[in-house]
Amino acid sequence: MRLRRTIVVVGGGFSGTLTAYHLLRRKVRARVVLVDPSFDLGLGLAYSTQSHQHLLNVPAGKISALPDQPDHLLRWLRKNYDAQVKETDFIPRAVFGRYIQSILEPMLPLLEHRQTTVLDCNVRGGQAAVRLADGTEILADAVVLATGNFNPAPLRGVDEQAIAAGVYCHSAWKNETYAELSPEAPVALIGSGLTAVDVLLRLRELGHRGAVTAISRHGVFPYRHAGYQALDGPVIRNTPKRASELLHVVHRAIRSGADWRAVVDSLRSRTNELWLALPFVEQQRFRRHLQRRWEVVRHRMAPAIADRIDAELKEGTLLQRRGSLHAVHVSSEGARVQMRDSKGELQEISAARVINCTGPDMNYTRVASPLLNSLFAQGQAVAGPHGYGLWADEAGALRQRSGAFSPILFCVGPPRQGTLIESIAVPELRQQAADLATILAERFSVHQQTDSIEAVDQPSVPTGEVAGNYELAS
Numbered sequence: 001m002r003l004r005r006t007i008v009v010v011g012g013g014f015s016g017t018l019t020a021y022h023l024l025r026r027k028v029r030a031r032v033v034l035v036d037p038s039f040d041l042g043l044g045l046a047y048s049t050q051s052h053q054h055l056l057n058v059p060a061g062k063i064s065a066l067p068d069q070p071d072h073l074l075r076w077l078r079k080n081y082d083a084q085v086k087e088t089d090f091i092p093r094a095v096f097g098r099y100i101q102s103i104l105e106p107m108l109p110l111l112e113h114r115q116t117t118v119l120d121c122n123v124r125g126g127q128a129a130v131r132l133a134d135g136t137e138i139l140a141d142a143v144v145l146a147t148g149n150f151n152p153a154p155l156r157g158v159d160e161q162a163i164a165a166g167v168y169c170h171s172a173w174k175n176e177t178y179a180e181l182s183p184e185a186p187v188a189l190i191g192s193g194l195t196a197v198d199v200l201l202r203l204r205e206l207g208h209r210g211a212v213t214a215i216s217r218h219g220v221f222p223y224r225h226a227g228y229q230a231l232d233g234p235v236i237r238n239t240p241k242r243a244s245e246l247l248h249v250v251h252r253a254i255r256s257g258a259d260w261r262a263v264v265d266s267l268r269s270r271t272n273e274l275w276l277a278l279p280f281v282e283q284q285r286f287r288r289h290l291q292r293r294w295e296v297v298r299h300r301m302a303p304a305i306a307d308r309i310d311a312e313l314k315e316g317t318l319l320q321r322r323g324s325l326h327a328v329h330v331s332s333e334g335a336r337v338q339m340r341d342s343k344g345e346l347q348e349i350s351a352a353r354v355i356n357c358t359g360p361d362m363n364y365t366r367v368a369s370p371l372l373n374s375l376f377a378q379g380q381a382v383a384g385p386h387g388y389g390l391w392a393d394e395a396g397a398l399r400q401r402s403g404a405f406s407p408i409l410f411c412v413g414p415p416r417q418g419t420l421i422e423s424i425a426v427p428e429l430r431q432q433a434a435d436l437a438t439i440l441a442e443r444f445s446v447h448q449q450t451d452s453i454e455a456v457d458q459p460s461v462p463t464g465e466v467a468g469n470y471e472l473a474s
Contacts, residue, residue: 014100185208241279
């Protein structure tokens, strides 16, 4: 007899894959359906890169996918990748993608993968009718949005002609962004965060030698990782109500002799707690004045990559320009890129290609997602208080237009940036996936006992064994 209850996970990247894994690991008494158009689950945008130039920005000893097994990645790496790998090593993202796939592999016989996209989700009668692009519909008792990141926000001032001519590239991840580019041609990057670093590495890997100019409002690249003496605990013990208080405590700790990296990392376990304790107006002040400063010290570069950035800056093959983009016009050389500097004066450079590296658009009311558009129109979801992501409670339940939190719709990963300041890094995502799976497994266990549903026989799940080249998670 088919299980009457169904959980649909929308998105097969890191967050969605781990959510499905934990549901099945906990032997949830429900059918688990993961909807993602990709054949390769577990990779998403971050880990689908095949370039080994793209390294994780967290050392291997701190990025296990399983919160209850902190050394799980290290054990897998030493068995399947490099027996000599150390906790402090920064591995390629492509290798980490293989690791995520290996975790899901023993659960694949239990998982229903629908290789398509979700067009609509209508909540009615305590269930959600999930309409798929392949023309089918799934009646779900719970839906988990693990949609990952969307394309960058549109940039003002970019000519339609520049887009049509392929001179301006809105996505840093498409192959055509790098196609038919002369090795010596100048390139402009809009943004100087980790996406810009990835693009520079990709350009050089493909043989590009020309000058690359990174334009951003603050004109700084992420800082580098380096060793430090860890602190005994978070430098902020209380819960300040002003953003300036947070800054003062951090500065005081650094002035007292603590390494700034140790200070920043000491706050990792409390970051979201501190954020949620700030009043709305103080959160706004933080985002306006401190967020970029936080990002460049929080999301740091692997040392080997930082060395390459420093070398390119020293050689003059990588240039930093501080300012805001004003316009991109087609020219005989490709494009005229106009920017306003810190004094408001208009500056201009020429580039054969302009690549948007500003990062994902977090204004979900304008991203090209039929599913989100439908949920917003129905009042089943609302943007976060600051207009970012989705508004969700601590368990990930979506807030509805009425102010109530949905018993059916949930989210994990980047969408939770509607209410959290940290929801894109592995420590948060792995915990969210495990916690939500526990909540749903317990809920459906109670429902199952109440409804006396007879389940189909399920294949046994191997634990702690070896299949092929992969160590299976227990």
